[in-house]
Amino acid sequence: MRRITTAARKNWRERALEAGFAFHTIDDSPYWDESAYYAFTLRQIENDIETPTADLHAMALDLVDEIVASEERLRELAIPPAFWDLIARSWRAREPHLYGRMDFAYDGDGPAKLYELNYDTPTSLYEAAFFQWQWLDDRQRAGTLPRTADQYNSIHESLVEAFGTIAPHLPRPFHFAAVRDSIEDQGTVDYLRDCALQAGIDCDKLAIEDIGVTADGRYTDLDDRVIGTLFKLYPLEDLFADDFGRHLPSAGLRLIEPPWKAVLSNKGILPMLWRKHEGHPNLLPAFFDDGYGELPPGWVCKPLHSREGANIDMRLPDGTRLKSDGPxxxxxxxxxxxxxxxxxxRNPLLGSWVVGDRVCGLGIREDDSLITRDTARFVPHVIVEEERGALVA
Structure with missing residues (x-):
């Protein structure tokens, strides 16, 4: 794995505008960064990223049965009891899920280490699935990357196929929703809705704030239609905490991601994975804070529910302490x-994508800090040939 500096496309902003990539710059700071790219060998991708992701995904799903059947486990995850039956029903019905992202630390040598699962509202999707592929295609057409270069990226095709697979099982009407004023969330939802349309699904979009509730606890759109299926780029734990969400157990609303994803999007899944698979080469020792065991020098403290590197408390082995603010x-x-x-x-964090149950792509975000925050930059990647021990780009 190498980081290779390169000249950006002169027209990359125009290409972003054409593609609807409105959040390539956030708060006047660059988010998309093509002044460099990461080069991997096929062996690194297949052995060190793809295979471990598939294994960990299966291990995580295997835990869901155990968790939804245990009040003790649900309490450990701090899930409100009012939603336990909803979560269990959605899992037992195997309500379809769409996507997730695992975040890994990896330096190109040795096993990748799982930091966390983003299995409810993962972002950095559009840039991983589409825009970095466009970057590769443009670079190859310009002759600045060889035709033999590839990218670990079948995310877009996998999303379209997944929507096509689950479509017959989704009640209508089908709506996509995100917070109105989040340009990144709105861009992600626009992209996902486009994937659904490509799969032949008739669907609409509205802001989360515009969803209404009828007197008998049904959720409606701006035309007062009862919503059948809702893709919501809005955390399940926030829905559970909002007054708006108290109707979920009886509303008859199909959610994507489904309620059972509240188990896997919770940081508590990390100590549960370690408890069951202690010593697994891709897992880090992890413990609930009210009963953690012996840790090697250095630790990271994370809330069960947190996103974008917020509220991380990190103690380095030398005693240095790093903390991030947040709600x-x-x-x-x-x-x-x-x-x-x-x-x-730079400190690269690798995001390995799973769509349905298919491991299908990679996105990389860089931060100047060891904590990957919402200001981290997205950097593209390629797969290159390995010839006589050297990388050939």
């Missing part, structure tokens, strides 16, 4: 400290 509070987990690699002054 999230306890309960917490503690996870063994395992640093991101430091390459050219």
């Amino acid at each position: 999230y509070r306890g309960p917490w987990i503690r996870q063994a400290f395992h640093p991101l690699p430091r390459i050219a002054g």
Whole structure:
């Protein structure tokens, strides 16, 4: 794995505008960064990223049966009891899920280490699925990358296929929703809706804030139609906490992601995975904060519910402490400290994508800090040939 500096396309902003990539710059700071790319060998992708992701995905799904059947486990995850039956019903019915992202620390040598599962509202999707593929195609057409270069990326095709597979099982009307004022969330929802349309699904879009509730607890759109299926880029735990969400158990609304994803999107899944698979080469020791065991020097403290690197409390082995602000509070987990690699002054975090149950792509975000925050930059990647021990780009 190498970080290779390169000249950006002169027209990349125009290409972004044409593609509807409105959040390539956020708060006047670059988010999309093609001044460099990461080069992997096919062996690194297949052995160190793809296979572990598939294994961990299966291990995580295997835990869901155990968790939904246990009040003790649901309490450990701090899931409100009012939603336990809803979660269990959605799992037993195997309500379809769409996608998720696993975040790994990986330096190109040795096993990738799982930081967390983003299995409810993962973002950085459009840039991973579409825009970095366009970047590769443009670079190859310009002759600045060879035709033999590839990319670990079948995310778009997998999304369209997944929507086509689950479409017959989804009640109508089908709506996509996100917070009105989030340009990134709106862009992600626009992209996902386009994938659904390509799969032949008739669907609409509205803001989360515009969803209404009838007197008998049904959710409606702006035309007062009762919503059958809702893709919501809005955390399940927030729905459970909102007054708006108290109708979910009896509303008859089909959600994507389904309620059972509240189990896997919770940081508590990390100590549960470690408890069941202690010593697995891709897992880090992790414990619930009210009863954690012995950790090697250094630890990272995370709330059960947090996103975008917020409210992380990191103690390095040398005693240095790094903390990030944010709105999230306890309960917490503690996870063994395992640093991101430091390459050219940047710390890359690898996001491995799973669509349905298919492992299908990679996105990389870089931060100057060991904590990957919402200001991290997205950097594209390629797969290159390996010839006589050298990488050939």
